[in-house]
Amino acid sequence: MNIIYPPKKNITNYLLTLCVLIFFALVIKFLKIETSCQDAGLVNFSLGFILLVSYITSKILKLAGLPLISSYILTGIAAGPYVSGFLDSNMIERLRLIDDLALNFIALTAGGALHIKFLRARFKAIALNIALNTVVVFLMVFCFVIFSGSSFNLTRNLSAVELTAIAVLLGVIAIARSPSSAIAIISECNASGPFTETVLGVTVAIDVLIIIFFTFAMTVAKTIMAGGQIIDYQAFAALSLEMAVSLIIGAIIGKGIAVYIERAGHDLALFLLAIAFGVAKASISLSAYMENHFDISLHIEPLLICMSAGFTVQNFSKAGNFFMESLERFAMPIYLIFFSLAGASLNFEALIMCWSFALCFAIVRGMGIFGGTWLAGTISGYPAAYNRHAWMAYLTQAGVAIGLAQLAQRQFPEIGVYLSTIVLAVISLNQIVGPVTFKFFLNIAGEAKKKTGG
């Protein structure tokens, strides 16, 4: 019963398992859910189902050379509301709690992956990449929206002021990357080396900086929408304060984790899961509490907190390696859940509605990234082959970009729908294409190694 099968037989086994799981799902769809217990059971079943189906699909599609996270995303799409409907919007919303936990867990990993030592060593390349990517991508997307916005059905009826505001916001959102995808692919390929380190450094740093850029963009957009009033500097001060508070809280939590590792040490992975969940929920609750009780809009950013915590443990304690090993232990189920749900959440309605705009936007963004990385690589003296392909590593976009679009939607209800529709559509494209190109890049750069087992 426990024979290790050859790869082809493995596929047959995986397909058989997949059939049994789908049979279960079909039977359960026909059962009447009457009690709250059964309802809770349905949530558990959905979660277990998506975990296993994503796992099996990734094993099957691995033969085609597809990155694991692309398989998870594709499974999510297949299980999601637009294809099979097994995971409907309601269920996705109910699983959001686990999704938040996963995202913060990934943020801890992202922070932990940043070593001051290598950041210092590659400071020039990373800084140049960030600066040039930011400027070139922003400018290209901004110009694209301004000059061609009136040619697309979706944005045709927007006024010049509204189009400019959207262009500013989309320009900034286009800069956002997906550290979660980057870390997942790097981990899958077991990649290491100067290029991998540069890509990771740039991706994570941009993820922190994007929050600052976005707040600037929001303030500018507000000013534009309000008819060119003076920029509200108080907003910048408030944002700086929020970020500083988030970073400080993260550093304190990071110190706490380090103390825990030094004093107790065991069950760290679980402890970190609890921290990730606690941070996610406590920051949301704190924001709501301050808003409701003191009429103060305080947005503590859970992602920043977790990144800062991970960074602190890695760089200001002796527990960095142990910390990363513990995170790695739960990495697979976390990635399975997170990316499958990301796939299920992709908005194909939005994509269908504005596919032409989204496609052009994605191409312009890709060109911007190519320009930025090529320039940065050339100035840094990287090999020409690397410079030609480096753009492939920066296409992925996920949670942060969606979060920013939602934030903008709340702030600008008049243009918010257009904005979030476009962003969701572009992310759908980038998240399907991005992981594949990233893996391709790692192979070209010669930094992907083969993993054993599994």
Place this chain on the structure above:
Amino acid sequence: MKIILAFIIIIFLAFSGYHLTFRGYRLPVFAHKFYLTGTEFLFLGLLLGPQFLNLMDHKTSQGLETLSALLLGWIGLLFGFQFEVAKLVRFPFEFFLAAVFESLLTFVFVFLGIFLILWQFIYISAPMKIIASLILAAAAACTSQTGLALLAPAKIVGRKETFMLLRYISSMDGLIALLIFCLIFFFYPPGFSHFSWSNFSWLENFLSVLFLNLGAVVGIILIYTILLSQRLNENNLTAIVIAMAVLSSGIALIINFSPLLANFFLGFCLVNTSKKKERIFNMLIKIEKPVYLLILVFLGAGWNIGSGWFFLFAAGYSILRFSGKFLGGFIITRLSHGFKTHPRTLGLGLIDSGGLPLAILFDFQMRFPGEVTSQIIGLALIAVIYNDFLSTISIRWLLKKI
């Protein structure tokens, strides 16, 4: 918001508690055991529950049912993993018979006692009287090794055979409790409205539940047997084990079965068929303590302290259990020739109740919510504390007799 706050608090409590509780503090034996078994977490749950802070009210607990099912599934898997046939057959078959006999006798003794009391004095529906008696008797049949494990090695010298038998019985008798608990789901599935032996509705019920559960269990086992037959690194195995507990708990809840039992059967099958059993067991055992403490907090939150009568009933229940265990031990040592070397007071070493009955009670609380359930749980929890007291004294008696 309340669900989230409650969740964060209990997760924090489980972790901090685990790291504080399972440490070697120097405390008096009873206090040490009380502390070691994590009984104080019942009180923490009580504090968080509707009777005090009201952080975990009924609605909040309902919102956390997904987590509750996972916890039960985890414990069920772990318990199933204890029944590796290859290891069990190393012990004489008489040991197994002794465990089954002691467990069944305690069950019958407590069932009859409780049923008579309920029949005479308590006004609840007839099926509920049977269910309550079955649950309390099933919980009473379980034994834990905690008290035995706490004994200093010097005290066991020269009594190794007896303690080996006691440990074996303690680890095996939970099986009977689980099988009895299983019967409740067959005859009285959650949401049942009536039960009558006179028509054949019970047979129909029994068969439909049997086929549904069998189908589900066979399907789940098939999935995992295939998946676990592949070469898996640590990350893949973690993902599959987590998915295993989540999926089977979910299926169990949907088909109105118990997550504890479904995962127990799954664990039993895996430990006897999978070559990765050691790796899976190591993974499961790693978070056994936090899972167990969380169950205690949940149980504590649903604890209905009730009136003074509860303490009296609980005392009666504990005495019935004590008598059943004592009698069981006595008969075992008299019936079998091989066991005559053991003291007649063998049953005194079987008074600890441990974690499995709490998991059974928690499962029951989740699947059959209501006022009567809450009272049954309240009574059983008080009895758990009595048993902690009693077992400390009874083991001392036993040591004197050997």
